[in-house]
Amino acid sequence: METVVKLASKKAVVIFSKSTxxxxxxxxxxxxxxxxxxxxxxxxxxxxGKEIERALMRLGCNPSVPAVFVGGRLVGSSNDILTLHLDGTLKTMLKDAGALWL
Structure with missing residues (x-):
């Protein structure tokens, strides 16, 4: 879990993903x-990677990927991100985290 938290705070937006x-x-x-x-x-x-996946599941990500962190905080998986995008909240979160300037 410590690894995930450390990696998630490295940049304004962090995505844990699988290449496939x-x-x-x-x-x-x-x-x-x-x-x-x-x-x-x-x-x-x-x-x-398996350890990271288990940690993501313990944080509440099910499925474990994609897991999106904005400003070091877990935002959620694909359904959560798409919902936030459609209602305009995601753009505000990205601006507040310093990931988007427009």
């Missing part, structure tokens, strides 16, 4: 298209 997950790809693309450059950790390519 279509929803992970869609969420990463959503951020890129808004001009946000997130730190992405592909858990299936990390040596301690």
């Amino acid at each position: 997950c279509c929803m992970c790809h869609a969420i990463k693309r959503l951020f890129y298209e808004q001009g946000v450059s997130p730190m992405v950790y592909e858990v299936d390519e990390l040596k301690d």
Whole structure:
């Protein structure tokens, strides 16, 4: 769990993903298209990826990926991010975290 918290605080937006997950790809693309450059950790390519996945599940991520952190705080997975995007809340969160300036 400590590893996840440490990694999640490295940048304004951090995404834990799997390279083969279509929803992970869609969420990463959503951020890129808004001009946000997130730190992405592909858990299936990390040596301690299984441990990170278990920690994400303990934090409440089910499924474990994609897991999005904004400003060091867990925002949620794909459903949560898409909901926040559609209602305009995500843009405000990104501005407050310093990930978006427009």
